[in-house]
Amino acid sequence: MEDAARRRFLGVVAGAGVVAAAGGAAAYIASSRDAGAYDAAVEATWRHSDSFDLPAPDARKDLVRYATLAANSHNTQPWQFRLPDRAILVLPDLTRRLASVDPDNHHLFASLGCATENLVQAAAAFGLRANATFDAAAGGIRVDLEQAPAAHSPLFDAIPRRQSTRGVFDGRAVPAEHLRLLEAAGSGDGVTLRLFTERKSVEDILGFLVAGNSAQMDDAAFVAELKSWLRFNYAEAIATDDGLFSKCTGAPTLPSWLGRLIFSLVVTKDDENKTYAAQLRSSAGVAVFISDTNEPASWSAAGRCCQRFALQATALGIRHCFINQPVEVPAVRGQFAAFLGVGDRRPDLVMRFGYGPELPRSLRRPVDQVLHAA
Ligand SMILES: Cc1cc2nc3c(=O)[nH]c(=O)nc-3n(C[C@H](O)[C@H](O)[C@H](O)COP(=O)(O)O)c2cc1C
Structure with missing residues (x-):
């Protein structure tokens, strides 16, 4: 969230806080209990196995x-x-x-x-x-x-x-030998990885990001769908074990009704575009994954490459964050493909990378909920 928007957001939060003050103590206790439960869930989720010698x-x-x-x-x-x-x-x-x-x-x-x-x-x-x-x-x-x-x-x-880190990075460049490792990890199986570290190219990509984000923020169905996956407080995030929790983007937690109201009032296209510009300009570079053919097998191959890229980046202490707006709106994607000079090939996924602090972690549903009988 851009500074002006954040100030407005915090202003609305403060106003609502006065209204909510009567029930404040009970809410505070519930919220710190939920924060503890969230931390425990994070610890149980983001761990290695105790044993690798299992039946x-x-x-x-x-x-x-x-x-x-x-x-x-x-x-x-x-x-x-x-x-x-x-x-x-x-x-x-x-x-x-x-x-x-x-x-x-x-x-x-x-x-x-x-x-x-x-x-x-x-x-x-x-x-x-x-x-x-x-x-x-x-x-x-x-x-x-x-x-x-x-x-x-x-x-x-x-x-x-590994985490998708949606924060501002510190602007440091990634050394050439690490760029080579990222390039090797993020390509293969019919997927090409293009890395952009020149400022001019990054500014060009920002143009596509802003065009994609603007179209999406003007699209009521896109906004409604996004809103349905937002989780505004610990209790909401724990109840579903999925979705996009506000804390993971560095935003404050809020009661559900207030979060949904404020999201509609405060998050504007222009503010979002300024936030994306600051985040992208703070990054060391951008990675674009392009598969040879436009079909589910190739889309999953691109997914494998970007996950490998993300793991290699994490292993090197480099953070990453998806910025897929240039490939999500078909008209913008066509222009982006022309900019990349990839002909009829479909640019699949876009990530920025660089150095910066970790943000709170997201949750996952337990294995029993995703495992089905053979
Ligand atoms: C195909 C795909 C597209 C994604 N697009 C975006 C995106 O455009 N912007 C963004 O901030 N995160 C994007 N993400 C990241 C997810 O939101 C993120 O993986 C999820 O919230 C879980 O968080 P984690 O990666 O930190 O575990 C994307 C992830 C995938 C696999």
């Missing part, structure tokens, strides 16, 4: 837990998992699709790719070799598992530390 069914269940720690659009966690013999199926949960921002399920399949990448990285730690393929008949990704020597890679180690 096969337990190992596969824990691999699913690692998969759920992946990035995913609006934190809807649009996945379900099945455990056939010696394999794991990563399938869409279409009840959690985002009809407005993601009408063709591109981000949904990219999110499945992110989950698959975590699973593949984690399998090695459990002494399993994972071979992931898109299974059109199953409508998702099949990960076949076979015994292999156990190994902990730096990318695996980074899984519980």
